[in-house]
Amino acid sequence: MAKGLGSGELRIGIAGLGTVGVGVLRLLTENQVEISARTGGALRVTAVSARDATRDRGVDLSVLAFEADAAALAARDDVDVLVEVIGGTSGAGADAVMAALRAGKAVVTANKALVAERGAELAALVAEHGGALYFEAAVAGGIPAIKGLREGLAANRVKSVAGILNGTCNFILTKMRAERRAFDDVLAEAQALGYAEADPSFDIDGVDAAHKLAILSAVAFGGVPDFGAIDLRGIRDVTLEDIEMAAEFDFSLKLLGVAKPRVGGPGVRQYVAPVMVPLDNPIASVEDSFNAVVVQADPVDEIMMRGRGAGEGPTASAVVADIIDFARGINPPLFGHSTPVAASGAASGEGAAEERRFWRLLVDDRPGVIAEVSQVLSEQGLSVEKILQTDADGSRAHIFILTHAAPRSIADKVASALDGLSCMVEQPAVYSIED
Amino acid sequence: MAKGLGSGELRIGIAGLGTVGVGVLRLLTENQVEISARTGGALRVTAVSARDATRDRGVDLSVLAFEADAAALAARDDVDVLVEVIGGTSGAGADAVMAALRAGKAVVTANKALVAERGAELAALVAEHGGALYFEAAVAGGIPAIKGLREGLAANRVKSVAGILNGTCNFILTKMRAERRAFDDVLAEAQALGYAEADPSFDIDGVDAAHKLAILSAVAFGGVPDFGAIDLRGIRDVTLEDIEMAAEFDFSLKLLGVAKPRVGGPGVRQYVAPVMVPLDNPIASVEDSFNAVVVQADPVDEIMMRGRGAGEGPTASAVVADIIDFARGINPPLFGHSTPVAASGAASGEGAAEERRFWRLLVDDRPGVIAEVSQVLSEQGLSVEKILQTDADGSRAHIFILTHAAPRSIADKVASALDGLSCMVEQPAVYSIED
Numbered sequence: 001m002a003k004g005l006g007s008g009e010l011r012i013g014i015a016g017l018g019t020v021g022v023g024v025l026r027l028l029t030e031n032q033v034e035i036s037a038r039t040g041g042a043l044r045v046t047a048v049s050a051r052d053a054t055r056d057r058g059v060d061l062s063v064l065a066f067e068a069d070a071a072a073l074a075a076r077d078d079v080d081v082l083v084e085v086i087g088g089t090s091g092a093g094a095d096a097v098m099a100a101l102r103a104g105k106a107v108v109t110a111n112k113a114l115v116a117e118r119g120a121e122l123a124a125l126v127a128e129h130g131g132a133l134y135f136e137a138a139v140a141g142g143i144p145a146i147k148g149l150r151e152g153l154a155a156n157r158v159k160s161v162a163g164i165l166n167g168t169c170n171f172i173l174t175k176m177r178a179e180r181r182a183f184d185d186v187l188a189e190a191q192a193l194g195y196a197e198a199d200p201s202f203d204i205d206g207v208d209a210a211h212k213l214a215i216l217s218a219v220a221f222g223g224v225p226d227f228g229a230i231d232l233r234g235i236r237d238v239t240l241e242d243i244e245m246a247a248e249f250d251f252s253l254k255l256l257g258v259a260k261p262r263v264g265g266p267g268v269r270q271y272v273a274p275v276m277v278p279l280d281n282p283i284a285s286v287e288d289s290f291n292a293v294v295v296q297a298d299p300v301d302e303i304m305m306r307g308r309g310a311g312e313g314p315t316a317s318a319v320v321a322d323i324i325d326f327a328r329g330i331n332p333p334l335f336g337h338s339t340p341v342a343a344s345g346a347a348s349g350e351g352a353a354e355e356r357r358f359w360r361l362l363v364d365d366r367p368g369v370i371a372e373v374s375q376v377l378s379e380q381g382l383s384v385e386k387i388l389q390t391d392a393d394g395s396r397a398h399i400f401i402l403t404h405a406a407p408r409s410i411a412d413k414v415a416s417a418l419d420g421l422s423c424m425v426e427q428p429a430v431y432s433i434e435d
Numbered sequence: 436m437a438k439g440l441g442s443g444e445l446r447i448g449i450a451g452l453g454t455v456g457v458g459v460l461r462l463l464t465e466n467q468v469e470i471s472a473r474t475g476g477a478l479r480v481t482a483v484s485a486r487d488a489t490r491d492r493g494v495d496l497s498v499l500a501f502e503a504d505a506a507a508l509a510a511r512d513d514v515d516v517l518v519e520v521i522g523g524t525s526g527a528g529a530d531a532v533m534a535a536l537r538a539g540k541a542v543v544t545a546n547k548a549l550v551a552e553r554g555a556e557l558a559a560l561v562a563e564h565g566g567a568l569y570f571e572a573a574v575a576g577g578i579p580a581i582k583g584l585r586e587g588l589a590a591n592r593v594k595s596v597a598g599i600l601n602g603t604c605n606f607i608l609t610k611m612r613a614e615r616r617a618f619d620d621v622l623a624e625a626q627a628l629g630y631a632e633a634d635p636s637f638d639i640d641g642v643d644a645a646h647k648l649a650i651l652s653a654v655a656f657g658g659v660p661d662f663g664a665i666d667l668r669g670i671r672d673v674t675l676e677d678i679e680m681a682a683e684f685d686f687s688l689k690l691l692g693v694a695k696p697r698v699g700g701p702g703v704r705q706y707v708a709p710v711m712v713p714l715d716n717p718i719a720s721v722e723d724s725f726n727a728v729v730v731q732a733d734p735v736d737e738i739m740m741r742g743r744g745a746g747e748g749p750t751a752s753a754v755v756a757d758i759i760d761f762a763r764g765i766n767p768p769l770f771g772h773s774t775p776v777a778a779s780g781a782a783s784g785e786g787a788a789e790e791r792r793f794w795r796l797l798v799d800d801r802p803g804v805i806a807e808v809s810q811v812l813s814e815q816g817l818s819v820e821k822i823l824q825t826d827a828d829g830s831r832a833h834i835f836i837l838t839h840a841a842p843r844s845i846a847d848k849v850a851s852a853l854d855g856l857s858c859m860v861e862q863p864a865v866y867s868i869e870d
Contacts, residue, residue, distance in 0.1 A: 038773065142738065144586070148582070151582050154755075156469070157469050285717070297752075301748060305741075306738070308736050316590070317732075321590050324590060331764075338473065339471075
């Protein structure tokens with residue numbers, strides 16, 4: 001069994017010397033006095049692993065052992081805790097994590113893909129070999145979202161977890177609104193500045209947010225992360241009009257990851273999607289690259305945690321907090337539950353959940369169009385809270401509609417009925433309202 | 436040494452059956468399934484203590500042992516954990532806590548006055564007898580502020596902790612602004628509705644916020660709570676004009692508790708005061724009775740936690756989270772530090788800290804007044820960022836001034852020089868800007 005700071009010194013091996021790995025090294029040195037006072041002993045990095053041993057990273061590696069192979073690092077006798085900041089569901093990082101867990105060691109990882117997609121395997125290894133796994137840094141960077149939920153709200157029955165979990169997307173949406181620019185334009189700038197990757201799909205299609213959501217959901221509701229069950233929709237199709245009309249309707253358009261118990265059935269509904277958040281919800285005003293997690297739970301009501309979701313400092317803060325947990329002998333049940341309480345729910349779809357929705361239609365601008373659209377809604381029993389028509393480009397018009405709460409089945413019927421109208425130029429865009 | 440859930444069952448005694456005590460009882464029953472899954476065992480209340488054994492509290496006490504004396508409850512063999520929700524720095528609650536700690540037991544308390552004012556004694560008892568003390572519920576109700584700071588941000592060097600720590604004051608300030616009403620008027624309504632006590636001084640003079648701040652400060656900076664070192668100023672003298680002018684100058688007026696390292700000296704500066712918060716600071720939009728804690732730290736940058744700071748549910752959530760910590764074997768160093776890092780600083784005053792400030796002057800409305808006032812500021816080297824004069828009541832005028840960052844010593848000289856002007860009707864009111 002992994003045991004914490006038994007000998008008065010904890011020996012750490014760091015697999016991966018990118019931004020986060022170097023950040024961890026730097027943090028352990030710079031805040032050494034505070035960290036020792038808080039653990040009652042020393043945390044010492046003994047060995048590191050990286051692809052390139054010689055590259056200058058601005059930190060002194062000369063006193064540290066170097067392993068070209070991360071799994072060999074994990075196996076070293078002078079490594080009590082493996083810090084894995086390589087990433088990926090397979091390859092060097094994953095191999096090192098598995099090797100350390102098989103050796104019954106403690107692992108601290110920032111690898112959200114691995115924990116989200118192979119969480120069950122990791123849990124089995126921890127259970128079999130008596131090691132420990134910490135993953136605060138995998139979710140929402142510097143925000144102590146895992147500890148806040150798993151320890152801080154441990155007495156609660158969670159009703160929903162919702163988060164702005166991808167800083168790149170929040171940055172893009174904020175900039176579109178603030179500078180009245182189109183998605184492609186802002187994305188290109190973000191890529192030029194290095195805020196978004198050359199291949200941005202991991203961020204903007206919601207995969208990164210979904211990895212974090214799967215982990216949060218497991219901690220909130222029990223079980224292991226169920227990444228495959230997440231409904232995924234990114235921000236590629238969000239238009240400037242959507243964002244501006246959101247404000248007109250007293251909403252803020254955010255890419256959220258949401259998990260909540262499925263209405264009328266077992267399991268948990270998990271989705272990542274751009275949704276409309278009412279302006280009086282505190283998450284609506286979380287801008288730029290900030291992340292936030294909002295938990296609705298009984299009996300605590302609503303808790304929001306807000307902070308930086310990425311970057312060297314915030315991520316290193318979370319990694320080292322996990323090392324300190326281990327040093328202090330803090331080792332809560334993996335994913336927060338000693339025994340499972342509810343299946344994470346393999347089915348997808350919105351089920352019977354009733355939601356308000358926001359619709360954007362592009363139609364031919366001719367008399368009677370609003371009447372045609374309204375009749376479709378009325379025939380399907382979907383009632384309108386607010387409707388607004390604007391000129392799109394002379395011959396075409398946008399119709400924006402806020403509809404009252406209704407189940408997905410009705411919304412689907414309305415969508416396909418609208419699609420059959422001759423005035424419709426393109427398929428309607430529909431956003432959930434996160435009330 | 437207190438040991439957690441050794442036998443598979445943890446036996447709890449609750450001292451105090453007011454709102455919070457009943458809330459804890461109810462929560463342990465209602466969320467029993469979740470809580471067992473998260474601890475791997477049962478949490479069972481075996482005994483309770485209250486002044487009146489017979490009053491109907493809406494919960495079934497018939498299977499529980501009853502002790503009239505809380506200290507006797509603490510001493511019972513079938514009580515592993517004492518939950519103390521009586522309150523007070525002396526009397527039944529304090530006696531029970533001391534008795535349990537002397538017996539080497541675990542104590543979970545919501546008693547902020549006791550922890551803030553007698554923290555050193557409690558720490559000595561824990562160290563001597565090997566018990567454990569948990570106090571999440573003593574600070575900011577349902578917000579996991581202690582765990583967030585002590586575990587979540589354990590790797591950081593804290594630069595400041597600032598919080599909206601008293602819901603009654605935040606409610607009053609919010610209502611004054613929203614309904615354009617005077618302080619006395621809103622306070623009277625809050626008392627009539629039961630939101631504020633008949634003797635409201637504990638809340639509105641900042642004592643309650645200061646108790647919480649002393650605890651937060653100890654966890655953030657090391658040492659034990661130093662309640663006596665806190666500069667205290669409540670909201671009695673806040674006028675509607677101050678609140679409205681705050682908005683005019685892009686600030687929100689909030690009662691904050693703030694702790695930060697003293698500039699240019701050892702120790703920590705702690706104060707509770709109504710201060711001006713820039714509107715782009717996320718704490719500025721925390722309204723009504725919500726609480727929030729903002730931590731500025733290296734390397735995590737800024738973390739905000741927001742939620743309900745009082746009430747049966749949120750407080751019970753924090754109490755039971757602490758019981759679960761103990762059940763899981765989680766017992767971090769008391770106040771977060773195994774060894775002290777910095778004296779908490781007995782001196783008071785703002786020292787050399789440079790701050791922007793907001794001034795409200797009431798002056799005779801005659802020509803040349805602004806020039807007189809400006810000259811005083813200029814002579815003392817205090818430069819003006821913005822100045823605004825409004826009519827107060829025909830013969831008198833208000834002058835509101837935002838001054839650039841300057842040390843307290845200069846602000847004090849300006850205040851006394853202004854006081855010497857014949858046009859001044861009353862002493863100037865000065866607010867710090869929390870940049």
